[in-house]
Amino acid sequence: MKVSIFVPCFIDQLYPQVAFNMVKVLQKAGCEVDYNANQTCCGQPAFNAGFYEDSKDICRKFLKDFKDTEYIVAPSASCVGFVKNNYSKLFENSSEGAEVNVLKEKIYEFTDFLVNVLKQEDFNAVFENKITYHDSCAALRECHIKKEPRALLDHVKGLELVEMNDVETCCGFGGSFAVKFEDISGAMADQKVNNALQTDAKYIVSTDMSCLMHIDGYAKKRQLPVKCLHIADVLASGW
Structure with a gap:
C-alpha cells in the first residue's frame, strides 16, 4: 500500500522526530511511504484567524499537492479534522467541490489509519513507563x-x-x-x-x-x- 504523509507545520519545524517515527511505524506495517516536498500547510491557522480567502489559497495548494495520492496520513488529528470538516465549507458551490469530497475520504489521522485501515495494532514496541x-x-x-x-x-x-x-x-x-x-x-x-x-x-x-x-x-x-x-x-x- 502506498501512503503519502502530510507533516504539519509545527511538527516540521519543532518536532521532526514525530514525523520520522510515523514513517518508521508505517514502513514496519508494510507501507510504501511517499513524501511530497512541495507540501506546506493545511490552511487551518489562517482559517481560524478569520482570513478565509488566504486559507482557501493554501487549501488549493493542499488539494494540488495530494491530488494523485491513494491515502494521506498525518500525525495530527487537528489538521485532518480541519480538512475533513472545513474544506467543504470553504469550497461550497465551487469547482473544487468534487475534488474536496475525494480528498476527505482518503485522509486519515495516524492511529485511525493503523487500526481501521491497516488493521494492525501490535508493532512490538517496548516502552517501560x-x-x-x-x-x-x-x-x-x-x-x-x-x-x-x-x-x-x-x-x-x-x-x-x-x-x-x-x-x-x-x-x-x-x-x-x-x-x-x-x-x-x-x-x-x-x-x-x-x-x-x-x-x-x-x-x-x-x-x-x-x-x-x-x-x-x-x-x-x-x-x-x-x-x-x-x-x-x-x-x-x-x-
Missing part, C-alpha cells in the same frame, strides 16, 4: 477517535496506561485561543497537568503534538515532573 493519555478535542470531536490510540498503547510491552480525571476536557491550546485568551488557556493547562500528575504517570501521550506542545510548555515552566510524547514516538520505541 507509566503514561496517561490526553484526548485532543480534534481527535475526539472532529475525527471521532477514542479507542484507536488506546488499542495501540495496549500492545506496547512494559507500558502502563492510567487514565486521568476529566480526560476529555480541553487542554487549553486551541491554536490562536492560547494567544488571545492566555489566562484562560493557562488555567486549562494547569487543570490538565494536575490531573495527569495525580496518576503518577511519567509521560502524557496524545495523537496531537499541538496539545502536547502547550501542555509541555506549561509543565516545563513550572518544573513539574511529567513529560510529553506523541504516540508515534511510543510506537517506534524498543525496535
